[in-house]
Amino acid sequence: MQIDVKAIFESFVSGLTYLPKTLILILVPLSIGLVVGTSIALVRIYKVPVLSQFFAVFIPVYQGVPIVVALMVYNLIYLMKTNDVLKFFGSSKTIADIDSIYVGLFALSLMMICSISEVMRGALLSINKGQYEASYSVGMTKPQTLRKIILPQVISIAIPALINTTVGLIKSTSIVYAIGIAEILSGALVPSSRKYTFFEGYLAAAIIYWILTILIELLYSYLEKRTSIFKTGKTENKKLWSLKCWRSNTSEKALAEMKS
């Protein structure tokens, strides 16, 4: 068996046409995960009664379920129950009118909510209590403390872990292929199933995922540089100098500090 370079290229192009679908499968769960996950982390940090106990049990349990099993269960419920639910709400639509991508979005979002909430909770816990006390002592309210003091530090701490979760998400989007949602992997296999060049098809898909991951890692390393300014006790003078364009007042203050 020879490797057919032309088939790789063909699969690559065919896979790229499904890139928007994969991007939806990445961006929607990521944004939902960031918003809801951070809220859950805050609920658990501030020990909101009932809710925090619920999440303390739910999140470790849900993280024990592999994404492929969760996806299969949701897909099954979706296939069996959608028509009944639609009928219940008096809609004239049937399951054929509803895109199955929502099942994938649901499963991936839930996965991201759990993993991001754990990342954020870890980052929040790593912040010194003195930071809260100091900002309360200068008269800041709870939301002010959170927004101005805690979250900027949390973000810079959480970024390396967020890289890993996002890369994990990109890789997990390929699994929705198992329930028949068209995305990069199934796109790359369209020419393969015609010419029986499966190896080339999978190779093309692998290359697309690889490029996506590398891009995300580049983006995050850029973000990490930008946010390292918030890191407690780790901001070196050199870094501040190289970041002089970062928010004018911040760098001015930093420059003033360095001169004194």
Added chain:
Amino acid sequence: MGDLFSADRLVEEFPKLIPYLIENLKVLLWATVFGVILGLLITGVRMKKIPILYQITVVYISFMRGTPMLVQLLLIYYGLPAFIDPILGTNISREWPPILFAYTTFILNQGAFLSSIFYGAIKGVPSGQFEAGLSVGMTKLQTFRRIIAPMAVRIALPPFGSDFVGVFHNASLVYVIGVVDIMGRAKSIGSATGHVLEAYVIVALLFIIFSMGARALFGFVGNKLDYANIKVR
């Protein structure tokens, strides 16, 4: 939920599924044992910065980290015969059972992931420790074995634990290349009886129990090994 789910079938299918968990555990065992060996070799190459080999490992690790397990699995399944058959004159796509392809993929994948964990752990030990070891007259090897390695193990343990659980989760994908593991069995029960939800629920429960158990175990061992912190306080 009426016809979709029944507790009777749940109880009935439980003993039918349990034996097939062995297949997943076998993948996990092979991936961990040989993955650690491969990971240590790659870490050695990265620490010593051996020319050529070093560049290869950089690309290799990036590829393994950047592509989905599902794609790697299928890539090996279709690609390995193309590379090995012409050299050895075999026909492994027929001769090998699918699980051997699963082992190969998971070992290659784990080699890359574990090597980044080990490398990070060794780099995470402050360099002063190494210098201190040399300054009291230890050889490089002694310093590594007595000073660096114990601390590196402590640093590597938490990520190793979550990686271990992650591999077990990924092992549920081997059914796509035709290994009859717990997922494959759940599917075949589903097509035989027409009721697959109970089987999936059992699979999910088993995975939850195993992952939480593994996490608790690694947490326990991690606390036991936390001698550094205890002494500082």
